[in-house]
Amino acid sequence: MAQVTTTNGGFLGHVQDMLNTHPGKPTYDRALLLECIEACFDCAQACVSCADACIGERDPAKLTACIRLNNDCADICEATGKIQSRQTALDRNVVRAVIAACATICASCAEECERHASQFEHCRVCAEACRACERSCKKVLAA
Amino acid sequence: MAQVTTTNGGFLGHVQDMLNTHPGKPTYDRALLLECIEACFDCAQACVSCADACIGERDPAKLTACIRLNNDCADICEATGKIQSRQTALDRNVVRAVIAACATICASCAEECERHASQFEHCRVCAEACRACERSCKKVLAA
């Protein structure tokens, strides 16, 4: 077995190590794929956290649209992150359909979070994670 | 509070009860929505189980495409089932994008499972669950 140089670990390091030690070859450019897997898990975590932070604010009733989109966005980003983490017997059509849906939801969630960004810093951070994921998904689709 | 008549429980009964006791009104026809939520969780479970059954067969190497699609399909059906379970502050565009992606993946997974249906009964059952979910998603999109 050819020796593979691995990173020092942590989330991003391990994603990279897993890609480099996989027996299959990624269909997409490896750097793009790495970025998009990270962006999906990043956005999923931020959305779970933002929904919870919104619920913890004094008047969550004003944030229902944000909470709802956060929850939906977390679910789709989680699925997209896992699907892109698989390289074996990839069905290009399937993966692209998921990534396209993910980009759509991330854009909507970002837009909603941006409306509250000046009032709630967690919405500002979450919008940033959503935009990064949207951009990354679109780059993968354009590749 | 108006009394709501509830079912005798179980998966399908509780999905129905939750829809009927929700403070919001579903955007889609309630019967269609109920059917589609059930179909998504049904397909997610069948795909998790089929991937595992394939791995337990004597020669899983012949079933890699099936295992891969099962895993992806489970992830997207789970997300779609959860997203359709929410009625508050629904973003129609977001929900439709997810359901459309779900229909695409279910069709691909069904096709792959159907190839092995005569040899592996779990693939035949899983294909059935995937086709039911595909049909249900398409009905919701057409509504």
Added chain:
Amino acid sequence: MAQVTTTNGGFLGHVQDMLNTHPGKPTYDRALLLECIEACFDCAQACVSCADACIGERDPAKLTACIRLNNDCADICEATGKIQSRQTALDRNVVRAVIAACATICASCAEECERHASQFEHCRVCAEACRACERSCKKVLAA
């Protein structure tokens, strides 16, 4: 291949068909396992729906503990339902640890939902699903 008689489908029918067509033998009693897989997916769906219904109520700030427990309970029930759907190369210790944690969370979520059951019917239904899942997990652990 021995012919297996299958059900008429739907969520519960397919869970049963998948169990019956799996190449492995379930470690637990098949009827118990079927009941517990259904209870886990049922409770996951009810909790996702109840969290969303709570957010849609006039004063969600009063329901933060319920929303939080619903979200946590949905996550653990989903994981437990998927883990119990797998029969290949089962690690008894692992599966039992997950089921035990699931019973704990279901009990806490049920207790919280029961506090609001007289005011919110969705909390009453959700508590019912949580209690059913708690009981079913405990039955599997005692088997």
Added chain:
Amino acid sequence: MAQVTTTNGGFLGHVQDMLNTHPGKPTYDRALLLECIEACFDCAQACVSCADACIGERDPAKLTACIRLNNDCADICEATGKIQSRQTALDRNVVRAVIAACATICASCAEECERHASQFEHCRVCAEACRACERSCKKVLAA
């Protein structure tokens, strides 16, 4: 609103930013919590990827125990990562039960992956992610 200094983003940066901008105070030490949230998502991703890599190897039939544990470990780590990402109305008993189960599964999955670590580099990397998550969960439980 007090200005919060935020990071340059990326997965770990955003997890930290979300913790720092949350209206609630984390029950656990913030550095420990940050480490454990990262470790859970890291381990979930590594396990999804390792299961898929195992299926892509020439003889996946020899890796069924590894694939099974990878799948279970991914599910529980995902749930644990999301649950720890929430700070509102935390039920300490619930969170601890989940983290304890997560530590158990991570240990079992690490042990299995370590058996194949000299032959499959992806198993070596995955074992590393599992051990890191096990350690981090135990540190949170001991805090």
